[in-house]
Amino acid sequence: MGEFKSLEDINLDVVNSYKNSSNNDLWKLNYHIEAPFGLVNDPNGLCYYDGEYYIFFQWNPYGCEHKFKHWALVKTKDFVNFTMPKAVLAPNDWYDKNGCYSGSGIVVDGKLELLYTGNVKDDKGNRESYQCRATCDKEGNITKLGPVIPEIPKGYTAHFRDPKVYKKGDVFYCVIGAQNEELKGRVILYSSEDFKSWKLEGEIGTKYKEFGYMWECPSAFELDGNDILVFSPQGLEKEEFKNQNIYQSGYIIGNLNYDTLNFDHCEFKELDMGFDFYAPQCFKDDNGRNLMIGWMGLPEEEDGHPTRKFGRIHCLTMVRELSIREGVLYQRPIEEFKNLRKELIVDLQNVQCNEYKFDSIRSNSYELLLDLNRIDSSKVELKFALGKDEHMSFKYDFESGIAIIDRSNMLEGDKGIRKFKLLPKDNIKIQMFMDTSACEIYLQDGLEVASSRIYPKEDSFEVKLISEGGSVEIHKAKVWNLEGVKYNE
Numbered sequence: 001m002g003e004f005k006s007l008e009d010i011n012l013d014v015v016n017s018y019k020n021s022s023n024n025d026l027w028k029l030n031y032h033i034e035a036p037f038g039l040v041n042d043p044n045g046l047c048y049y050d051g052e053y054y055i056f057f058q059w060n061p062y063g064c065e066h067k068f069k070h071w072a073l074v075k076t077k078d079f080v081n082f083t084m085p086k087a088v089l090a091p092n093d094w095y096d097k098n099g100c101y102s103g104s105g106i107v108v109d110g111k112l113e114l115l116y117t118g119n120v121k122d123d124k125g126n127r128e129s130y131q132c133r134a135t136c137d138k139e140g141n142i143t144k145l146g147p148v149i150p151e152i153p154k155g156y157t158a159h160f161r162d163p164k165v166y167k168k169g170d171v172f173y174c175v176i177g178a179q180n181e182e183l184k185g186r187v188i189l190y191s192s193e194d195f196k197s198w199k200l201e202g203e204i205g206t207k208y209k210e211f212g213y214m215w216e217c218p219s220a221f222e223l224d225g226n227d228i229l230v231f232s233p234q235g236l237e238k239e240e241f242k243n244q245n246i247y248q249s250g251y252i253i254g255n256l257n258y259d260t261l262n263f264d265h266c267e268f269k270e271l272d273m274g275f276d277f278y279a280p281q282c283f284k285d286d287n288g289r290n291l292m293i294g295w296m297g298l299p300e301e302e303d304g305h306p307t308r309k310f311g312r313i314h315c316l317t318m319v320r321e322l323s324i325r326e327g328v329l330y331q332r333p334i335e336e337f338k339n340l341r342k343e344l345i346v347d348l349q350n351v352q353c354n355e356y357k358f359d360s361i362r363s364n365s366y367e368l369l370l371d372l373n374r375i376d377s378s379k380v381e382l383k384f385a386l387g388k389d390e391h392m393s394f395k396y397d398f399e400s401g402i403a404i405i406d407r408s409n410m411l412e413g414d415k416g417i418r419k420f421k422l423l424p425k426d427n428i429k430i431q432m433f434m435d436t437s438a439c440e441i442y443l444q445d446g447l448e449v450a451s452s453r454i455y456p457k458e459d460s461f462e463v464k465l466i467s468e469g470g471s472v473e474i475h476k477a478k479v480w481n482l483e484g485v486k487y488n489e
């Protein structure tokens with residue numbers, strides 16, 4: 001690769017590609033954040049700054065490979081109107097020359113401070129990792145300030161990245177994803193009084209000594225008096241109902257002792273059971289909401305995404321609000337998504353059936369709420385993106401509580417199934433967001449979520465509910481057409 005383009009030139013290309021974008025781009029997303037070209041991965045630097053949400057993300061503006069990682073930025077006040085994605089941070093200094101890798105942001109004395117990983121590789125592929133400071137002004141201009149954690153602590157390899165900052169009392173903390181010299185994944189904690197100098201506190205002591213070879217993208221925060229550590233371990237074994245993607249993202253919840261760094265916690269739980277979810281980041285806004293955005297994609301197994309043909313790949317998930325009930329994290333799409341509801345096209349109550357076709361759904365941009373009571377049914381299946389010769393499906397077995405997402409009947413894109421366990425119940429609540437080629441299914445009020453990319457043909461948008469073994473009651477069904485978010489220059 002020769003010289004990089006300037007950020008201005010990249011951003012001019014963005015403006016032009018929005019202007020020239022055609023309406024028959026079937027899989028262009030309406031309300032999931034994506035870039036008009038290149039590869040999108042992890043959400044970065046999420047924060048609420050001066051009345052606006054800043055959503056940065058990893059972006060290769062040059063192609064669909066994991067190279068040349070820049071940071072891009074979109075801003076929004078209301079999650080309906082957004083600034084156009086802009087490249088704001090480029091890998092053009094000695095300490096980040098092979099990628100401005102993931103990092104985070106926090107507002108300090110009215111200024112947006114960023115901390116990110118500068119990835120450096122030599123000719124032989126040896127890696128170095130620098131945790132770098134930068135500031136961002138209200139126009140999204142970033143000033144780089146160089147490495148503030150220039151060294152990797154003793155006992156760890158150069159797989160040391162993704163600093164996530166947060167504040168507790170008067171102290172700034174930052175958790176960093178790491179690999180120890182025995183090649184086991186870990187999280188390391190630093191502290192700082194002023195954001196300039198950082199002190200190594202040590203390794204967070206979890207009960208997971210053997211839990212994959214690398215933990216990426218940690219986020220640590222408090223919610224209702226609980227300490228939560230979200231991270232993305234690599235190298236876990238696949239199980240029938242767990243760990244079905246190449247890498248995982250999940251959390252542990254409990255109590256972190258900041259003196260001993262001992263974390264007393266419950267079992268690791270995955271955050272999303274769909275095909276496409278990784279490297280989420282959490283942050284708090286000024287209304288005290290704990291929010292999370294994930295990368296709706298996974299690294300390495302990426303050849304199957306047909307948008308590559310158009311020079312782009314991947315997107316971010318919807319913004320989710322986190323809460324805790326009985327020790328479990330619940331995720332709900334933030335309230336603001338209600339503002340995208342255009343027209344209520346289905347509104348049903350107490351309909352008993354063995355099969356129901358939602359005839360008024362005529363496109364793949366909608367929100368569906370479905371509250372089903374088992375009557376004498378054993379299983380329900382929701383077929384969607386249903387066309388002449390393809391469909392996607394969600395199945396729930398009332399007796400076993402097993403849920404299945406099945407995309408093996410789709411024509412384009414990767415296929416396969418994802419299986420996971422919900423509690424066996426006589427009621428299932430489904431909130432599904434379909435956005436042309438991105439689908440998020442929130443189950444049982446957000447107890448489980450499944451996010452997947454699917455690539456239906458133009459006329460594959462039908463939705464049908466099928467009950468096996470007997471009938472179900474559609475206690476409530478509502479569907480809204482959703483409009484897209486708007487991007488302004």
Ligand code: FRU
Binds near residue numbers: 041103117278
């Ligand atoms: C996770 C990740 C991070 C890294 C970034 C590079 O997807 O591998 O660990 O900082 O992507 O783009």
